[in-house]
Each structure stands twice: as C-alpha cells, then as structure tokens.
Amino acid sequence: MFGLEEVLATELKQLGAQDVEVGVRSVTFYGDKGFMYKANMSLRTAIRILKPIKSFRVYDEEDLYKKLQTIKWEQYMKVDSTFAIGAVVNSKNFTSNSHYISLKSKDAIADYFRHKYHKRPNVDLKYPDVKIHVHIQKDGCSVSLDSSGDSLHKRGYRSSTNIAPINEVLAAGLVLLSGYTGNGNFIDPMCGSGTILIEAAMIACNIPANINRKEFAFEKWDDYDEDLYFLIQDVLLKKITNPHFKIMGFDKAPSAVRKAKENIENANLADFIGVHHVNFFNSVKEVFGHTTILFNPPYGERLSIDTEEFYKKIGDTLKHGYPGTTVWFITSDVQALKHVGLRTSKRIALKNGDLDCKFVKYEMYEGSRKEKKATQ
Structure with missing residues (x-):
C-alpha cells in the first residue's frame, strides 16, 4: 500500500530477506522457497508475494503475445491445470486496458499448450491452480507467479464487519x-x-499475520514441499x-x-x-x-x-x-x-x-x- 513501502521493507529485513529494495507500492527481495512460505505466513503489510519467472521488453499487444509464448509454461503448470491472469499496465505503448491485456495473455498461454499438446488448459478465475501476474511498465514486462492467491489482507479471522471496515x-x-x-x-x-x-x-x-489463512496459492504448485511448510510454521508458532x-x-x-x-x-x-x-x-x-x-x-x-x-x-x-x-x-x-x-x-x-x-x-x-x- 502507498506509504507502507518502508514498513514492509523493514519487515522483510527482520524476517531475513536478502537484497531488499523499495519501489513505489512494491518491495523486491531475494529468498529461497522456504523463505517464500515464511513471508506469506508472516508479513503483515504485504498484499501479495509474486515470484518473477521472466522479464523482457515489449512494445505492443502482439509483441506481448509472442514473448509470452517463449516461456516454457509446462515448467509451471500442466495442460490440465486451471489458471488465471492478473495484469497491470502503465505504458504509452499499449492503448488497451488491463482487462484486455489479461485476455491477450490468457490466449498466449492457452495457445502455447494447444500448439504443443493439442489441448488448452482451462481458465478458473475463482480457484485457479496457477495464478499468473503480468506487469507492464513503459516497455518492460515482468511475468510472475502469484504465490499468495487471495490478497494477504484476507487473514481469515474476520467474519463480521461494520460500515467501511479498515483493511x-x-x-x-x-x-x-x-x-x-x-x-x-x-x-x-x-x-x-x-x-x-x-x-x-x-x-x-x-x-x-496469516496463521488463520486456509490456504496459499503455492500449495497447488508442483514443487510444493508440505514438510518444509509445516516445519517453518512450527518454528514460527514456537516464537509466540x-x-x-x-x-x-x-x-x-x-x-x-x-x-x-x-x-x-x-x-x-x-x-x-x-x-x-x-x-x-x-x-x-x-x-x-x-x-x-x-x-x-x-x-x-x-x-x-x-x-x-x-x-x-x-x-x-x-x-x-x-x-x-x-x-x-x-x-x-x-x-x-x-x-x-x-x-x-x-x-x-x-x-x-x-x-x-x-x-x-x-x-x-x-x-x-x-x-x-x-x-x-
């Protein structure tokens, strides 16, 4: 959130993140798979945690479509997986809105599988197996996997609210x-x-912060390590x-x-x-x-x-x-x-x-x- 970037950076450093850098409404850092699990469970001021998988220059919608098809998507999802796309666009090169970019990205990934395996994976906007995030800033595009799923503000404890409850x-x-x-x-x-x-x-x-959450998106990933996840959770619980x-x-x-x-x-x-x-x-x-x-x-x-x-x-x-x-x-x-x-x-x-x-x-x-x- 705007104004909480430095707070989030401090949280990450205290948690043990490496190479923490503050951006505008974002913070980047390095960590291994276990740290990604720990960050999702622990961070109080993060909205979602994205794992970048590819970055490239992009100049228009067709260029985006072609560049997305250079990614080996079978490394991240199966042909019978469900997926969803989220997109943020801030570029003069693109005249279309974020929703159209999401649709164009969805077509690129689905067509990748159709050309290679003669079958398209299905889209599931509510409960996808894999959620992909496309962020375009000027002529730079970053493609990431969303490790959180639902926004991390959804802690899991709030069943009752009043008028305009605080996030x-x-x-x-x-x-x-x-x-x-x-x-x-x-x-x-x-x-x-x-x-x-x-x-x-x-x-x-x-x-x-998120100990009451029912699930995170990374739990559906092929490389999900359940033993590691519960080991990290146990360590965090012992510090209460x-x-x-x-x-x-x-x-x-x-x-x-x-x-x-x-x-x-x-x-x-x-x-x-x-x-x-x-x-x-x-x-x-x-x-x-x-x-x-x-x-x-x-x-x-x-x-x-x-x-x-x-x-x-x-x-x-x-x-x-x-x-x-x-x-x-x-x-x-x-x-x-x-x-x-x-x-x-x-x-x-x-x-x-x-x-x-x-x-x-x-x-x-x-x-x-x-x-x-x-x-x-």
Whole structure:
C-alpha cells in the first residue's frame, strides 16, 4: 500500500530477506522457497508475494503475445491445470486496458499448450491452480507467479464487519508505524469490528499475520514441499509470546462490540483483548503505565457526521481524559484536524483505498507541555 513501502521493507529485513529494495507500492527481495512460505505466513503489510519467472521488453499487444509464448509454461503448470491472469499496465505503448491485456495473455498461454499438446488448459478465475501476474511498465514486462492467491489482507479471522471496515494490511501498517510492539497498553477507542485491536495483539504476541489463512496459492504448485511448510510454521508458532500489558477497545454501538468479539474469538485472541460498550467521549484513562491510543475515527466519506464538532470532541476528550498517552489516528478529512485543538507531533501520508489520508500523532503529557519540557 502507498506509504507502507518502508514498513514492509523493514519487515522483510527482520524476517531475513536478502537484497531488499523499495519501489513505489512494491518491495523486491531475494529468498529461497522456504523463505517464500515464511513471508506469506508472516508479513503483515504485504498484499501479495509474486515470484518473477521472466522479464523482457515489449512494445505492443502482439509483441506481448509472442514473448509470452517463449516461456516454457509446462515448467509451471500442466495442460490440465486451471489458471488465471492478473495484469497491470502503465505504458504509452499499449492503448488497451488491463482487462484486455489479461485476455491477450490468457490466449498466449492457452495457445502455447494447444500448439504443443493439442489441448488448452482451462481458465478458473475463482480457484485457479496457477495464478499468473503480468506487469507492464513503459516497455518492460515482468511475468510472475502469484504465490499468495487471495490478497494477504484476507487473514481469515474476520467474519463480521461494520460500515467501511479498515483493511487488515492497513491496520497492521498503522500499528507498526506507531512503533507499538507490545511494549505498553493499547487502546482503540472507536474499535468497530476490532481489526486494529487484532492486528495490535498479533504484533504484541508475535503471532504470524496469516496463521488463520486456509490456504496459499503455492500449495497447488508442483514443487510444493508440505514438510518444509509445516516445519517453518512450527518454528514460527514456537516464537509466540503472551502480552504483558492491556489491549482494549471501546465502541458506543452494541452491534460493533458484538462483531469485534466474534472476530477476536475467530483469531483466538479472546484471552488477550477486552472490548467494552463505552462511548469514548464519556471515557477517561483507567490503565497505568505507557499507553498507545490508535484509532480510525469516522470521516465524512464513510458516515454522515458534523466533523467540526466530532473532531473537537476528540481533542477535548484526549486533553481532559487521557494524559500520559501517545495518540495516533488516521483521517482523510485534513480540514477536520484543525478542530482537534491539539498540535500534531507527526504526520504521515497514506492511502485508505482511494482516499488520501494523514496518519497523525499527538503526545498527551501529564500536566502542561512546558512542565514536561522543564522536567527533561
């Protein structure tokens, strides 16, 4: 996701990836088959992991068709396998859209098998044996196998949602950007269906992000090593720890509290996360020690609210009820931030879907800011 490239690069380095390079909405790295398994299970801010198999120059649709037929596709799929194509095109050489490029690529691969084996493999858009990704940037084309399958934001724990729930990858990215690692209390005061809480608890407990997934695309590959996969999974599971601080969420809607508890139960985290039917604007800090507050408040695009009054109430509640906390929240309503009445100590540009957002930080000191500086 835009704005999380460096976060993902850091995750990869910590996991043991080699030659990590940051791009725009992408990160490249080297690793062996076992690392690919580990990356799919562990990475919190990756959307999918692609394994490049061929790169070449390409100048138009017919050239793409011919170049795709130079790949020895039987190395990656059988004639009776099912497959699907995803394409991204950013090139003046191509007047057609990504959907047409997908169809052209599909024809090239199917015709390759038909010419060589007199039989075409079938397309299955929902549950293919092999998913292929074609990325065209200017006159360069990269062809990859999608090792993940469904987007990695589909963790497998969320069965209930509210209006416009936050994406799991973005939620994890926010927690990592905040610096929270389980080193204190954590509060989401407008928790909705509990996604931020679950991602924070998984980080605090060192639980692999995608441990609840039912399957990955690489499990259908011919070279899938089941013993290696479960060996790596066992090693990751042994590194799980219990949090030493409180992780809790509030929501004023009983339905949201119920949905959050269901999702937390699905993630097997009910012992570590508390969710309470509380209106944040009527609350005060009731935990001791360092506390991180992180939330995704409603903004005009999602819910009809009086943003000026709503954001003023956020600022007032933080000032009077939450001293000694570090506060983060994401919003697409930059104008509304002026009504919080607090000075941000950090602003990070992010995307939430198609919305340009700011992820902002506030330091809520015990006493005044001047008193805090005087004691340092």
